[in-house]
Structure formats: C-alpha cells, structure tokens
Amino acid sequence: xxxxxxxxxxxxxxxxxxxxxxxxxxxxxxxxxxxxxxxxxxxxxxxxxxxxxxxxxxxxxxxxxxxxxxxxxxxxxxxxxxxxxxxxxxxxxxxxxxxxxxxxxxxxxxxxxxxxxxxxxxxxxxxxxxxxxxxxxxxxxxxxxxxxxxxxxxxxxxxxxxxxx
Amino acid sequence: xxxxxxxxxxxxxxxxxxxxxxxxxxxxxxxxxxxxxxxxxxxxxxxxxxxxxxxxxxxxxxxxxxxxxxxxxxxxxxxxxxxxxxxxxxxxxxxxxxxxxxxxxxxxxxxxxxxxxxxxxxxxxxxxxxxxxxxxxxxxxxxxxxxxxxxxxxxxxxxxxxxxxxxxxxxxxxxxxx
Numbered sequence: 057x058x059x060x061x062x063x064x065x066x067x068x069x070x071x072x073x074x075x076x077x078x079x080x081x082x083x084x085x086x087x088x089x090x091x092x093x094x095x096x097x098x099x100x101x102x103x104x105x106x107x108x109x110x111x112x113x114x115x116x117x118x119x120x121x122x123x124x125x126x127x128x129x130x131x132x133x134x135x136x137x138x139x140x141x142x143x144x145x146x147x148x149x150x151x152x153x154x155x156x157x158x159x160x161x162x163x164x165x166x167x168x169x170x171x172x173x174x175x176x177x178x179x180x181x182x183x184x185x186x187x188x189x190x191x192x193x194x195x196x197x198x199x200x201x202x203x204x205x206x207x208x209x210x211x212x213x214x215x216x217x218x219x220x221x
Numbered sequence: 222x223x224x225x226x227x228x229x230x231x232x233x234x235x236x237x238x239x240x241x242x243x244x245x246x247x248x249x250x251x252x253x254x255x256x257x258x259x260x261x262x263x264x265x266x267x268x269x270x271x272x273x274x275x276x277x278x279x280x281x282x283x284x285x286x287x288x289x290x291x292x293x294x295x296x297x298x299x300x301x302x303x304x305x306x307x308x309x310x311x312x313x314x315x316x317x318x319x320x321x322x323x324x325x326x327x328x329x330x331x332x333x334x335x336x337x338x339x340x341x342x343x344x345x346x347x348x349x350x351x352x353x354x355x356x357x358x359x360x361x362x363x364x365x366x367x368x369x370x371x372x373x374x375x376x377x378x379x380x381x382x383x384x385x386x387x388x389x390x391x392x393x394x395x396x397x398x399x
Contacts, residue, residue, distance in 0.1 A: 110253060110358035123323070124358055127349055152263075152356045154256030173238045180231040187227060 084121050084129075091133050100133045103145050107132070108159050116159055255356050255364075255375040262289075262370050263354035267344025271326050277318055277344025283370040286396045288363055288389065290340070290380075291320045291352060294332035296360040302379035303336050309385055310339035315393055319343040322352050322360050365389060367396045 085104075091097040104118035109125040117125040117132075128149065135145045149157055161167050204212065257263075262279050269276035282289070290306055292299040310317045319340040321329045326345060333340075346352050355364065356375075365374035374392055376384055 113250060124349075127353060131350075131353060150256065152256060152354060153358065154254060154356070156253050169238065169241055173234065177231055177234055177238075180227075180234060184228055184231060187224060 084117075084119050084125065086126070089126070089129055089133065091137070096133075096136050099142060100129070100136055103132050103136075103142055104129055106146065106159055107149060108157050110153060110157060252377055253358065255372070257356050257372045258375065260372060262364075262366055262372055263351070265344075265351045265354060267320065267346055267351055270321065270329055270343055270345050272330070273343065275342035277320060277342055279370065281342065282318070282366050284368060285316050286368060286393050287341075287366045288315055288317045288393075289320060289355075289366055290317055291322050291355070291357050291360050291362045291364075293322045293324045293360045294328040295324065296322075298379040299361045300336065302361055302381070303339075305380045305382055305385060307337055307339040309380075309389070310341075313385075313390060313393075315389070316341050320352060320355070320357075321345045322357065323347065323349040365392055365396070367399065 085101070091100060101118060105116045107117045107128060109115045109117045109120035109122055109128075111122040111124050112120050115125075117128045119125075131149070132145055135148055140148065146158070155162055161170060163171050262282055264279045266278040267276045275281075277289075288306075288309065290302075292303075306317055309315045317340055319342075321343050323346065326347075329343075329345070344351070349357075355362075359377070361379055363376045363380055364372050367373050373396060374388065376388070380389070
C-alpha cells in the first residue's frame with residue numbers, strides 16, 4: 057500500500073470522526089411534544105433547560121430521555137398553553153418538587169453561603185492582599201524600622217571612617 | 222494580633238465552605254426532600270382499577286392516618302416492599318392506600334392477584350399526572366398522611382422493616398393522638 061492510498065483512508069476516518077462529534081446530540085424532545093406556536097415552543101425549551109430531571113439528576117428535562125422528563129416537558133407546554141408566564145410554570149414545578157428541581161438554585165437565606173461564599177472569599181482575599189502589600193511598602197520605606205541605637209550609630213561611623221581611610 | 226486575624230479569615234471562610242460541602246457529599250443525592258411535607262395533599266380524584274369499587278381522592282384521605290404507597294406492577298423494588306406493606310396493613314393495623322402509577326390496569330390487577338392486596342383502596346394514575354402533583358419522581362414512594370389530610374412524612378424507595386419500625390410506626394402513633 058502506498059502512502060497516497062493510506063492518507064485518503066485516514067482523512068476519511070478523521071472526517072467521519074469529526075462529523076460524528078459535530079452531529080447534534082440525539083434530541084430528547086419528541087416530535088409529538090413540539091408546540092405549533094414556535095415562540096411558545098422556544099419558551100418551553102428555555103424553561104425545560106432550567107428544570108432538573110429528578111431521575112437522572114444531572115440532566116435537564118430538555119436533555120433527558122427519562123419518562124418523567126417527558127411528562128414534565130408535556131406539563132410545561134400544557135401550562136404555557138393555559139397562559140402561564142415562565143415564572144408561573146417554574147413555580148408550578150417547584151411547588152411539587154421543591155427548589156431542587158431548579159438547575160440554578162435561587163438566591164435565598166438557605167443558599168446564601170452557596171452564592172455569597174465566592175464573593176466573600178474574593179473580598180477577604182483582596183483585603184488581605186492590600187494589607188500585605190501596604191506592610192511591604194512600609195518595610196521598603198523604612199517606616200517600620202526603629203532608628204539606630206547609640207551603640208549602632210557609633211559602630212556605623214567607625215566603619216565608615218575605616219572605609220574612608 | 223488583629224492583622225493576623227484578618228489573614229486567617231479567608232482560611233476560616235474556606236474551611237466553613239469546605240465543611241458545608243463535605244456534609245453535602247454525605248447526603249444521598251437520590252433522596253430528594255419533599256416540598257410537600259406538612260402541606261395538605263394535592264387535590265385529586267383517581268378512578269378505581271376496573272372491577273373495583275373505590276378509587277382514591279384527596280377527600281378520602283381525611284379522617285384516619287393513612288400510608289399512601291405509590292406502586293406499579295412493572296417496578297421491581299415494589300415487589301420487594303410488598304410483604305412489608307402487607308404486614309403494616311394486616312398486622313400493625315395501618316390503613317394503606319395506593320396510587321397505581323402509570324400501569325396497565327390488567328397488569329396491576331394480575332400483580333395484586335399474584336402478590337396479595339393489602340390496600341384499602343387504589344387509585345389508577347394512568348398518565349402519572351397525579352403522581353407529579355405529589356412530587357413523585359420514581360416508584361415506589363410512600364407518604365404518611367395525617368387525619369387532617371396533610372403529608373407528614375415521605376419515604377423514597379422500597380419500605381424496609383427498619384423504616385417501618387423506626388420511622389413509620391412511631392409517627393403513626395403520634396399522629397393518631399393528634
């Protein structure tokens with residue numbers, strides 16, 4: 057086999073691999089679920105992406121093939137058709153499954169640590185850094201160093217004199 | 222001294238967050254706390270299985286302390302918990318009612334025929350919509366409902382003799398007093 061024959065074979069293989077990776081993931085949303093109104097369907101998809109599939113847990117119901125995820129997708133669309141706002145739909149689901157069903161936890165007292173800790177760490181770190189740097193500047197300027205004692209002063213002068221001589 | 226304390230603050234904060242996360246890791250992520258604890262059962266009416274008289278409704282859950290068990294004939298752990306539920310109903314005198322979750326009626330009836338029927342009544346939830354109202358995300362799940370029709374306890378997964386002994390029976394006793 058010549059190199060020329062191998063290379064197209066390899067390119068073909070690579071191309072297939074790239075195409076396989078680039079191909080869109082298999083859709084969890086079934087054709088019969090899709091709403092006729094495209095705007096409403098877009099809203100339904102956006103809401104679905106916010107909701108956790110409770111069976112598979114680390115997927116949204118928009119991604120998941122679990123039967124419960126499908127039921128919840130249908131429920132979301134039903135609520136939208138009934139005229140609910142996006143917040144009302146999310147509220148409807150959290151009333152039943154709690155905040156856990158939201159992939160993005162809401163900001164409230166119980167999640168204060170979760171949301172606040174990174175910022176608190178940043179602020180404390182910045183304060184620490186500022187204090188540290190100011191301290192160093194002080195050292196460089198000699199602000200922190202006590203003046204020479206009489207004895208030290210005498211020894212310094214003696215050394216300088218010796219140097220000049 | 223104060224300055225040293227300020228240096229320590231980020232470390233303390235980090236340790237705090239670390240401990241909080243560590244405690245989170247010890248939780249079973251499959252055990253999702255119910256949003257409905259201490260709330261009235263959702264309003265619903267479910268028809269009975271064919272050939273049976275009584276279905277299940279929110280009104281029918283008032284009056285007595287009741288265990289509501291969500292089961293399906295296709296659910297393997299349901300079969301495992303079935304003897305536990307049967308004992309709970311027949312020997313310990315707890316009223317057990319059921320939501321038959323997304324099941325074919327004939328499959329459910331055959332299952333009860335084969336394994337025995339400890340349920341005082343069964344509501345057929347064919348499309349699983351009532352189960353969603355109860356916050357059910359898998360079968361089996363069991364709820365303890367007090368006399369006023371409020372959900373007081375939820376167990377996810379098959380009931381075991383330990384859960385019955387340690388959690389359900391003491392709670393039934395307490396709720397019956399109230």
